[in-house]
Amino acid sequence: MFKTHSCGALRPQDVGKSVTLAGWVHLRRDFGGVIFIVLRDRSGLVQVVVSGESPEETQTAAAQARSEFVIQVEGTVRQRPDNQVNPDWPTGDVEVEAHAVRILNTAKTPPFYIYDDSPVDEALRLKYRYLDLRRARLQRNIILRHETVQFLRQALNSRGFLEIETPYLFKSTPEGARDYLVPSRIHPGRFYALPQSPQQLKQLLMVAGYEKYYQIARCFRDEDLRGDRQPEFTQLDLEMSFVHRDDVLDLIEEIFAELIPAVTPQKHVPLPFPRLSYAEALEMYGTDKPDLRFGMQLVDLTPVLERSNFRVFSATAASGGKIKGIVAPGCADYTRREIDELTDIAKREGARGLVTLAYTAGAVKGSAAKFLTEDELTATAETTGASEGDLVCIVASDAKVVAASLSALRLTFRDRLDLVDPDVVAFGWVLDFPMFERNEEEQRWEAVHHPFTMPRPNTYDEMMADPLAVLSDAYDLVCNGWEIASGSIRVHDPKIQSDIFRMLGYEEADAQARFGHMMEAFSYGAPPHGGIAPGIDRLVMILADETNIREVIAFPKTSQATDLMADAPAEVPAEQLKELHISIAEES
RNA sequence: GGGGGCGUAGUGUAGCGGUUUAACAUGCCGGCCUGUCAAGCCGGAGAUCGCGGGUUCAAAUCCCGUCGCUCCCGCCA
Numbered sequence: 001m002f003k004t005h006s007c008g009a010l011r012p013q014d015v016g017k018s019v020t021l022a023g024w025v026h027l028r029r030d031f032g033g034v035i036f037i038v039l040r041d042r043s044g045l046v047q048v049v050v051s052g053e054s055p056e057e058t059q060t061a062a063a064q065a066r067s068e069f070v071i072q073v074e075g076t077v078r079q080r081p082d083n084q085v086n087p088d089w090p091t092g093d094v095e096v097e098a099h100a101v102r103i104l105n106t107a108k109t110p111p112f113y114i115y116d117d118s119p120v121d122e123a124l125r126l127k128y129r130y131l132d133l134r135r136a137r138l139q140r141n142i143i144l145r146h147e148t149v150q151f152l153r154q155a156l157n158s159r160g161f162l163e164i165e166t167p168y169l170f171k172s173t174p175e176g177a178r179d180y181l182v183p184s185r186i187h188p189g190r191f192y193a194l195p196q197s198p199q200q201l202k203q204l205l206m207v208a209g210y211e212k213y214y215q216i217a218r219c220f221r222d223e224d225l226r227g228d229r230q231p232e233f234t235q236l237d238l239e240m241s242f243v244h245r246d247d248v249l250d251l252i253e254e255i256f257a258e259l260i261p262a263v264t265p266q267k268h269v270p271l272p273f274p275r276l277s278y279a280e281a282l283e284m285y286g287t288d289k290p291d292l293r294f295g296m297q298l299v300d301l302t303p304v305l306e307r308s309n310f311r312v313f314s315a316t317a318a319s320g321g322k323i324k325g326i327v328a329p330g331c332a333d334y335t336r337r338e339i340d341e342l343t344d345i346a347k348r349e350g351a352r353g354l355v356t357l358a359y360t361a362g363a364v365k366g367s368a369a370k371f372l373t374e375d376e377l378t379a380t381a382e383t384t385g386a387s388e389g390d391l392v393c394i395v396a397s398d399a400k401v402v403a404a405s406l407s408a409l410r411l412t413f414r415d416r417l418d419l420v421d422p423d424v425v426a427f428g429w430v431l432d433f434p435m436f437e438r439n440e441e442e443q444r445w446e447a448v449h450h451p452f453t454m455p456r457p458n459t460y461d462e463m464m465a466d467p468l469a470v471l472s473d474a475y476d477l478v479c480n481g482w483e484i485a486s487g488s489i490r491v492h493d494p495k496i497q498s499d500i501f502r503m504l505g506y507e508e509a510d511a512q513a514r515f516g517h518m519m520e521a522f523s524y525g526a527p528p529h530g531g532i533a534p535g536i537d538r539l540v541m542i543l544a545d546e547t548n549i550r551e552v553i554a555f556p557k558t559s560q561a562t563d564l565m566a567d568a569p570a571e572v573p574a575e576q577l578k579e580l581h582i583s584i585a586e587e588s
Numbered sequence: 589g590g591g592g593g594c595g596u597a598g599u600g601u602a603g604c605g606g607u608u609u610a611a612c613a614u615g616c617c618g619g620c621c622u623g624u625c626a627a628g629c630c631g632g633a634g635a636u637c638g639c640g641g642g643u644u645c646a647a648a649u650c651c652c653g654u655c656g657c658u659c660c661c662g663c664c665a
Contacts, residue, residue, distance in 0.1 A: 120600080
């Protein structure tokens, strides 16, 4: 080994020890007669001192060293003088007096600072990802990710789960996201698909009798990116046999309640996780992934305002729409410009406009205030709980638009008014999802979760009677406004499964071609089973106080799904395409 | 597929029609310096203002296009 100790591990009890260290030059302070080198390795930082008493070649090497040079230091750990202790560093009580400094490798001046986390253009960070990964922020995040995954593995192992790998080269499935396809060299014109998740395979493992399975599984979806979506991402995929919904929920709740204090002791997790139905979530928060760290719930004002002389309200109510509002505490003094910004946010979600009522001393201000009666203004305040100094934001439209726009406004106020404690990790279960939704473009029914989800009720006739009313045994885990896990109890009855396929409009032959292997498997004694798949990237992102999963992935893609470091995707030699029986079509 | 934001020395920013020889900080190079900790002081080098076109007597600055990064909508069972 090039080293006997880790830089960041040295403590007062090591004083007097001879150590050999190796790492990168973090910072260098050259006083002519004495040179301080801050040496960095994965464990942290320690100060190395090269003084006039050090050997001549040691002084020369220290003088030549520059940022990010790789060096080896032999020296003695010594206590720093009392007035020179650095209380900000774990190693700040000691320093290493160098007897020898060897330059193991030189380094070009890096394109951005390694020694702090100052902001750098994203493209540059990604091009030099290996340098960005040296910086404290990403190193902290990557290590947190490691600790999280190890904790989860241990938690599941100790509960009798088996870690089982499933193939990445699998089969394209209809519905859902676009697949990444892999051409077959051996079979011209045929393609594998990279799995969007190991959904089918883990269910087959239940049929196979493994009872409790998990996997840290890479998933692939060829869709446009977001801050919380990358083309490839990682799930803690798990599945259990002979369980009901609450068995899965309780397991996850138990494990996460232990995980968060273990890997992020400063975080607080409210227990138990609140459970609300999909309908309740939409009603109260306007979204199926509410941020439960703060209130500001949506209040239904339809009964209060439906007979108003203000046509926007009465007409909306008459046509079956909703009038709902939220209260922004202390925002009655918002300027015209700020109100316009709020209005734009509502409009982006489809609202025609935003009605604001500012409850100031003795008067209610706002563009629509003059159209409302004294009674209506008072009733609105009573129903919403608004008091003097508050701003009530009201949207009247169809239920979907009302929910989306007020939810967006709620999150806007969260950020502007600083309404959440960043160290609270607020989980919540969203249950009782609808089983089907209508795809109007393609004139067919689609599964909200996926077609293997157990519906209630079960028969085709019952489902057909009112598809929108059919609920499923699916569940989402939300956390601080992000969807963090999704799962369901699965169909294990081939009859129900084929009824669902009929609902989704698959011809018998089509269903056989696509899911025949599943249907047949279920006919050989499939146990009742269900599972869930927490997103590792999103979970670690939240624990790392990040808002983009790029920050917890070692080598992520840009928002255009490219890799700026390796320059992928890239063209390939014609010969390689020929081997795969692929020709590139001209763009029209 | 659509919309918003950003792009100026290595890096982070300022300048947003003419007082600019494009400024500031930091980094880099050199010098001084034996106790600093993002060391300090002195000196120096470093920018075809993303790229292309247009408007104008004059463009980093205005317009159009394009490329890159980013956020959002659609999309994401």
